[in-house]
Amino acid sequence: MAAKLSVNMNAVAMLRNRRDLPWPSVTALGRIALQAGASGLTVHPRPDQRHIRFSDLAPIRNLIDDEFPDAEFNMEGYPNAEFLELVERHQPEQVTLVPDDPAQATSDHGWDFRANAELLADVTARLKKNGLRVSVFADGTPDREALTIARETGADRIELYTGPYGGCFDDEQKAAMIAIELGKTAKIGHELGLGVNAGHDLTVANMPLLAKHIPMLDEVSIGHGLTADALEFGMAETVRRFRRACGQTV
Numbered sequence: 001m002a003a004k005l006s007v008n009m010n011a012v013a014m015l016r017n018r019r020d021l022p023w024p025s026v027t028a029l030g031r032i033a034l035q036a037g038a039s040g041l042t043v044h045p046r047p048d049q050r051h052i053r054f055s056d057l058a059p060i061r062n063l064i065d066d067e068f069p070d071a072e073f074n075m076e077g078y079p080n081a082e083f084l085e086l087v088e089r090h091q092p093e094q095v096t097l098v099p100d101d102p103a104q105a106t107s108d109h110g111w112d113f114r115a116n117a118e119l120l121a122d123v124t125a126r127l128k129k130n131g132l133r134v135s136v137f138a139d140g141t142p143d144r145e146a147l148t149i150a151r152e153t154g155a156d157r158i159e160l161y162t163g164p165y166g167g168c169f170d171d172e173q174k175a176a177m178i179a180i181e182l183g184k185t186a187k188i189g190h191e192l193g194l195g196v197n198a199g200h201d202l203t204v205a206n207m208p209l210l211a212k213h214i215p216m217l218d219e220v221s222i223g224h225g226l227t228a229d230a231l232e233f234g235m236a237e238t239v240r241r242f243r244r245a246c247g248q249t250v
């Protein structure tokens with residue numbers, strides 16, 4: 001089975017936030033992504049709201065409920081009181097717990113499951129009482145003991161952090177070695193009964209090798225590379241539209 005694609009809207013929100021104007025619209029671009037067959041939308045609201053704003057969450061929830069009832073809303077974040085309240089208010093189908101410090105520029109590591117077992121077990125129990133699927137961010141290290149602890153927290157899935165893999169876009173050999181480790185990690189997680197998601201810096205170029213090493217991959221969430229491609233592949237037509245608006249014959 002092919003992995004599902006959840007489109008991460010953080011990059012669109014960050015572009016919107018450059019101005020006090022409502023475009024690019026997170027909801028309108030989310031609609032286009034879902035119309036094009038994406039399985040869901042991902043957001044990672046951070047405490048300073050520098051990407052997704054808390055006010056984006058209800059419109060995304062409504063978009064999915066009203067127009068794409070089979071799609072999923074995935075909310076990612078560090079499980080502090082504010083994040084958990086947002087999750088309970090907006091009822092995403094999946095919550096991805098990420099060990100982010102608010103000062104971090106972006107997510108750059110998975111959980112230390114040994115050190116955070118109790119926190120993750122408490123939060124997971126609370127979220128599952130609300131009927132939400134829980135995924136926990138994990139490094140691509142095939143550590144069976146750590147993944148067993150992840151399973152014991154009650155989480156349904158792991159999301160493999162693929163940042164180091166995505167960072168090897170100019171080093172095929174290194175990427176191939178990391179893909180093997182990610183594959184081994186996914187296999188252990190799958191054997192333990194965990195579903196397997198993956199994300200961070202995935203692209204059209206690096207997805208096929210990852211999918212080959214993780215045949216049981218349930219879902220990928222992709223934002224930065226996908227938004228970059230949307231700009232690149234939409235640029236020519238957009239320039240033609242603006243030239244027409246300038247009165248040029250195109």
Ligand SMILES: CC(=O)[C@@H](O)[C@H](O)COP(=O)(O)O
Nearest residue numbers: 010044051098106107199200
């Ligand atoms: C959890 C994770 O891997 C992230 O990739 C994150 O959601 C990306 O968010 P930003 O694009 O806002 O850094």
Ligand SMILES: NCC(=O)COP(=O)(O)O
Nearest residue numbers: 008199200201221223224
């Ligand atoms: N959950 C990971 C994710 O959403 C990846 O986002 P990006 O690195 O592709 O922007």
